[in-house]
Amino acid sequence: MKKYMMNLMLFVLVLGIFAPMIFAQEDAAVQNYSIWVGGHYTDFGDYNKKVGEYRLGEDEFLPELEGFYQYRKADKFFRFDVHYFDNKNIDARALGIWGDRFSGELYFRSLIHQQGRDMLANMETREVGGGKILTHELLDEGADYHTDRYEFGGDYKVQLSRKNNIRMVAAHRTVIRKGYEQKIASSHCFSCHVTSHDVNIDKRTNQVEAGIQADAGEFTLGYLFGYRHFDSKAHDPVAYYDTAMHPVSELQSYKDEFPTRLNFDNVYAPYGTYPETEKISHKVRVKGAVGKGQLSGSVGYSQARNKKVDLSANTLSGALNYALVLNKKMRLIARASGSKLSNDDPRIDLADYREGRGGVQTEFYISDFDFTRYSALDRTDGRISAELISRLKPNLTLSLLAGFRMIDRADFKNLENETYTTKRFTGQAKLRYRDGLTFSSSVNYRFERTFDPFTSSKGLFESQGYDVLQPALYSVSGIDTTFTIFYYQREDLRYQNITTEPTFKHSFDMTSTYRPDMHYSFTVGLKGMYDKNNELDSLDVEHFSIQPSVNFTVTPDSKWSVMAGFNYNFNRSRGPVTVALFDG
């Protein structure tokens, strides 16, 4: 990795150093160079990971370098910028343009992100007068959590032929994240034992795109291929799952019984692993004049696959936009889009409950908890909208938008075992006013009404006193005993759909700028949002936010310039709070 990054940096620096020499041989070109050489010293007091979240976190003096080179001649342009802050914070970019034949951009940037360590201090409790406990253990004493992020990419456009304006486009991007992160593992039986571990991370994302486009009569046609791959090169973390046992009793029957209720017991097993994903996409685009308007559209297909578990998601999508000038003061923009997303439904394979143990079979006794996890992402999503933009006066513009969205989740059912379809109606009005350079203002209001928003079916646990479960009958040492209510029986008490999605939503956005002359400007803004779902039986879900802002700029003369501002953000969310019942 280090060798790869060094080679990359070397390439970018060589490009920056030799490019001036190459271009300098030509006359009549305008060239600019600048290089800044210096250094910086950082000193931290107390905890440094929050105040120095994107710094190295050390008290030290470091050299620093910054510079650029720019070349311009006729239709040729080249610019190279570099900033070396420290060995973890580097930014370099090269941009080249050769008329309409070629344009390309190459960049490298890196940063460090410091992360704190969850001390797990709140995870500590013990049953009053009993042996059931929740404990935590920090196995990562002295760990330094941080992520080094490196990104390298490029974007290129080449004109292959002026006839039909045939162009090839290509882009690539690589993101590497290295460092250490905190992982939390939990094992439970009579005790919930939560452990903290420091884990090496080495995550790689590679993405390429390549395509071609050409003009054909009144239309421009294009095709774009995309590929993205994500993988973790670090070893999967492993944690020890405690031996399952009764908190107090030494009875052999308990020692035999408890492990049969858990998936993992007295074993080291991987946890918190990352997937290896691959996505391949194809997209065809078209745009051009149709009738008196401009049409643009696309059709795409993509397949994403988790190669570790061989699960796939397929998406077929399409979009169509049409912009039409109705008259000198009015134009219409119509949009329609749709997508169909289908996922593989994974089978969750769990250890059989109380496998090999005796006991009386009751209606509550279940030995096989295997299930199929159906995805809520399986959906057919369609949207249409129409926006009418009208210039009421030379300085006043009104825009009205109406939209409709429908999401059908055929594989996901609600409490009544029915598939349901979310329908959302949207209305929006926007007014813009401009009085020369002195005053400008815009006001925007948006309303959304949603029927049957997405809900987690039977997601709500029992209401207090909603029902009383019958204790399960089970055998201890060959004697049938009415013992207790098992945890899994609580599933029978789930009784209501739950969601945080609203059925009504109001959004408001206003901004005004007053500029009496070229020396002063004053801007005020206000954003607000309120949504609510009042169609739930037990829950009262609503969100409210408001964001006022004030900014002003004063430039009394050529020597002074002052900018100041204030913004405030208030958010309030109302939702249910649930507490895990801790009883072994």
Added chain:
Amino acid sequence: MVDYTTNTGNLFMTASFIPMYKLRLSGTLAYNKSTTELDKVVMPDISDRLDGNLEHQDYSFDQMHEYSNLDYELWTISIGAQFDVSPGVQLTADAEYADLNDALGYVYGNESGSMFFIRTGVRFSF
């Protein structure tokens, strides 16, 4: 049902001043205050609805709502100067001080800290 409230305020001012032809000064002052708060959770009294003896359990949630409360305050002040030694040669000097006050602490412990940063160098332009 409980309300979770977030308040964030940002105040800033930047200024630049050219006292003489070869010297440019700049400065920034910023203040941020962020708080989040969960309303007190009033759990229902279920003692008369339980079908079983759970007296050994402690169902006190008096302080639960305080676990996620946050209260951060961040002051940042920076000043900078650029002096033209000669055409194409410029000396620069910058300083920045940031002070973060974590009044409540979070799962990471108390995150209060400060940072002092100075930078100087010379720029050559052609």
